[in-house]
Amino acid sequence: MDIRTRAATGDTSSPRGADRRHQFPGRRQRINLRLDEAEHGDVVTAAARAGLTPTGFCADAALAAARGNTAPGGLIAGTGVTRAELATMQRELFAARTAVTRTGTNLNQATTAFNATGEAPVWLDHAVRRCVQALDKLDALVADIDRRLH
Structure with a gap:
């Protein structure tokens, strides 16, 4: 069950993951990402492993790649270790x-x-x-x- 389905049905049985660090006022720039089923599954799995939502994971991954930092969620790039x-x-x-x-x-x-x-x-x-x-x-x-x- 994806995040939207859980939210629509009120299912709270499995946590959705930690959100990224919030900013006030909120972030104004937006980038939309399109994935096929396999890519989406990979992102959801990686986000869960990192303890993030898929959206937060994608944002952190993009910023980490852009800045040359470690992988999202505190994962050390290429190791699967936080x-x-x-x-x-x-x-x-x-x-x-x-x-x-x-x-x-x-x-x-x-x-x-x-x-x-x-x-x-x-x-x-x-x-x-x-x-x-x-x-x-x-x-x-x-x-x-x-x-x-x-």
């Missing part, structure tokens, strides 16, 4: 980096203790397990990024 998703991945990468750094510090302390006493500290196994977990998380995140970009 800026918000990328920001989340960035935070996860920072957390993984911190975990690996802390684990490296623990392993250095264990090495120092081993060199001083000739025996491995009792907590070395725990530090090694944490290192493996941190690297597994980092590998999973890198694989997720690679999957999204390809």
